[in-house]
Ligand SMILES: Cc1cc2nc3c(=O)[nH]c(=O)nc-3n(C[C@H](O)[C@H](O)[C@H](O)COP(=O)(O)OP(=O)(O)OC[C@H]3O[C@@H](n4cnc5c(N)ncnc54)[C@H](O)[C@@H]3O)c2cc1C
């Protein structure tokens with residue numbers, strides 16, 4: 001897919017919770033390029049002395065009617081804090097779309113489970129929307145530390161079935177996503193996961209034992225995001241490969257995780 | 260429009276802007292952003308005789324105005340390059356140059372000999388300055404004898420333009436430059452990365468997998484500029500300047516210091532179209548100051 005460097009204009013900056021912000025950006029000149037669920041963008045950070053490189057952020061949602069691309073950002077350091085300080089009307093320079101997305105089911109009878117943890121829910125919204133367009137109802141299993149960390153629930157609910165776990169029990173079932181009763185009750189034909197590594201490993205373990213194809217989205221540290229610097233590598237069955245180019249989405253069978 | 264053409268020991272460049280090895284892939288990764296033929300030369304990834312897995316992750320740490328890397332020359336080896344990559348890049352109409360590394364003078368020479376056979380590769384850049392591999396790399400680049408031994412061996416095996424890339428991690432870079440000149444190098448490029456370290460205070464651990472890495476980006480520019488100036492004043496062969504270049508003014512400074520061409524590395528990560536912008540900016544500078552040709556400013560800074 002052709003990649004673009006674009007100067008986008010922010011149409012909205014919504015603070016969802018203390019540590020999360022939703023950025024909506026548009027291209028004032030032309031339609032946004034085609035993007036696939038699971039792909040990401042490299043965002044340029046202005047005005048942060050400590051931030052030298054761009055920051056990889058998933059495509060959270062693409063609103064074709066408004067010609068908007070959305071980014072869901074958790075503030076963890078200086079770069080993401082600077083993103084959270086931006087305002088509607090500001091210019092955001094992005095490179096997109098990057099990497100390979102999740103495998104999209106071709107068959108309307110597919111039963112796809114999308115598992116997200118924390119800000120890892122970001123790419124799943126767009127994936128759910130694309131599935132919906134194809135007439136497949138997605139099932140979301142979303143986990144977080146606490147109710148306040150569950151993001152965009154209303155948006156997910158508008159697209160499909162939503163199941164929730166929180167570590168403190170403040171919403172949904174108490175515990176981790178892999179402990180949710182749903183996994184005992186239903187079988188899926190495909191599982192797509194994005195979240196903290198320990199969570200993805202646990203889901204991968206479940207998928208393996210249930211013999212269900214499973215893809216995970218990795219978040220290795222990146223410099224270029226273009227497959228040029230070889231900084232973001234993951235050790236796989238075929239040696240070190242660039243997460244930014246060969247991933248960020250990988251079939252768990254390709255990874256050397258101990259599952 | 261000034262004349263941007265320059266040459267390096269017989270190698271004709273449409274403009275003095277090249278890309279630094281390890282930061283521009285094989286050029287193909289940047290095709291969506293720039294017309295590769297508008298770049299004076301593309302120096303592709305470090306290539307070795309045998310395939311190399313490189314160092315484990317993490318290989319990168321961000322620093323103030325720069326970054327550290329310890330990629331460790333991951334590549335699929337020269338045979339793979341010749342068979343699978345060369346066919347994809349041979350028709351790109353600019354100077355496609357291969358960066359060559361090795362563990363011994365014989366390794367380097369063997370690798371160079373294979374690349375000598377490739378019609379559309381007019382030059383190699385010998386990396387005797389990689390700080391991220393145990394043997395070879397920088398080990399050769401930090402003594403005059405080591406550097407000369409590699410260059411001599413390669414010179415016998417390689418008939419086209421031979422550029423030697425120097426390490427800044429030395430006491431006297433001019434001594435090394437003179438040694439490689441005497442051993443038969445056609446040109447030198449400098450600098451490779453400066454050896455550095457990053458520590459995560461919270462985790463109380465070194466960040467990079469092998470502990471140390473090479474520093475690049477704007478933070479190294481003053482060091483690079485000083486070295487390019489010194490070397491350009493000491494050698495007879497052309498000098499290619501690099502280290503921290505991120506805009507046209509930076510590039511002009513290297514040309515004024517005595518570089519016949521420049522390479523852009525880390526800045527490609529921030530703006531994948533930077534090379535062409537720098538070339539345009541050099542042209543604007545020449546026009547603004549009434550210079551007809553880029554050659555008129557090379558080394559004119561006293
Ligand atoms: C393909 C991809 C998609 C991503 N999508 C999103 C997204 O949609 N929303 C979102 O909020 N974040 C996402 N991330 C993570 C995001 O890139 C990092 O959180 C961000 O770069 C941190 O920048 P910073 O300057 O705020 O923090 P820094 O100051 O750079 O770091 C702060 C802390 O966060 C840790 N950290 C930094 N980068 C990463 C990383 N890549 N993975 C894990 N830990 C990291 C550091 O080790 C440090 O402890 C994604 C990462 C990748 C690789």
Ligand SMILES: Cc1cc2nc3c(=O)[nH]c(=O)nc-3n(C[C@H](O)[C@H](O)[C@H](O)COP(=O)(O)O)c2cc1C
Pocket residue numbers: 229230231279280281282304305306328330332358386389424450451452474475476477479501502503504522523524525526
């Ligand atoms: C990620 C990365 C990989 C590199 N790989 C190589 C390499 O394979 N061979 C080499 O000679 N130099 C390599 N370098 C060094 C650069 O070519 C260049 O000398 C250095 O980064 C300084 O220039 P800059 O500040 O413009 O980046 C690498 C640099 C980076 C950042």
Ligand code: FES
Pocket residue numbers: 221222223224225226227228229230231232233242243244245
């Ligand atoms: S971040 Fe540069 S290769 Fe992936």
